[in-house]
Amino acid sequence: MTEIIYRLLQSxxxxxxxxxxxxxxxxxxxxxxxTHKEEADSKFPKLEPAIKGTDTNSFxxxxxxxxxxxxxxxxxxxxxxxxxAHRGEVIQMFVDKKFAGxxxxxxxxxxxxxxxxxxxxxxxxxLSLVYGNKAAEGLYKQMGFVQYGKLDNFFxxxxxxTSQLFMSxxxxxx
Numbered sequence: 001m002t003e004i005i006y007r008l009l010q011s012x013x014x015x016x017x018x019x020x021x022x023x024x025x026x027x028x029x030x031x032x033x034x035t036h037k038e039e040a041d042s043k044f045p046k047l048e049p050a051i052k053g054t055d056t057n058s059f060x061x062x063x064x065x066x067x068x069x070x071x072x073x074x075x076x077x078x079x080x081x082x083x084x085a086h087r088g089e090v091i092q093m094f095v096d097k098k099f100a101g102x103x104x105x106x107x108x109x110x111x112x113x114x115x116x117x118x119x120x121x122x123x124x125x126x127l128s129l130v131y132g133n134k135a136a137e138g139l140y141k142q143m144g145f146v147q148y149g150k151l152d153n154f155f156x157x158x159x160x161x162t163s164q165l166f167m168s169x170x171x172x173x174x
Contacts, residue, residue: 002065004104006111009051009060009073016070017051017060024073024094030162031130032092033155047075047092058088061111063095063104071096074108076116076125087124088116093136109143113169123171130155131163145169 009017025036034042049055057080063072072095078088090112095105116122129136131150145167154164 004071004102004107005064005066006061006107007064008115009047009062011052013062013070014048014051017047017062017073018045020070020073020094020096021045021047021092023096024092027097028094030155030157030160031133031136046077047073050075050077059112059115060092061108061115063099063108071099072104072108074105074112076112078116078119078122086121087126088122090125090127093127105139106143109139113143117171125169126166127168128164128166131165137165140167143169 022036022040025032025034029036047058047060050058050060057078058076060073060075062070064070073092074090074094075092076088077091079085090109093105093109095108113125116125125145127140127145129140146169147165147167149166150163151166152163153161155162
């Protein structure tokens with residue numbers, strides 16, 4: 001297997017981040033909240049402040065090949081309000097389909113969880129996923145996440161609705 005390097009994304013990675021983010025939205029439009037067009041038109045992608053280092057409470061990991069090709073991403077956004085600052089959310093989890101099934105997503109998620117829990121103030125990590133995405137759900141359960149809710153008709157694309165599962169991981173369970 002190709003050597004994979006996992007590291008925090010930095011400002012120098014912004015173009016690669018934007019490219020993989022647009023690719024995941026194009027390839028899996030039903031799995032994410034933003035549309036390809038919304039993201040392409042956005043001047044400020046959600047993880048950009050974390051990648052630039054201007055939001056020190058949030059971060060994004062990347063999985064790179066030895067040739068420095070970005071093939072996977074996983075972000076973490078910490079809640080900002082005083083009463084919710086003890087938790088954060090995993091967002092934009094994606095691995096290039098050419099590299100699927102090789103454990104890359106699991107490693108990205110593990111790095112993200114470990115980094116989030118390095119902060120002693122973080123007690124809980126949440127995430128959401130499209131209902132029916134069994135591969136993602138299985139990975140999250142394997143990593144200790146438990147479902148705490150499901151909301152039908154969460155996303156609407158044309159006349160098609162998609163339900164969303166909500167999961168959490170407590171520091172004590174990690």
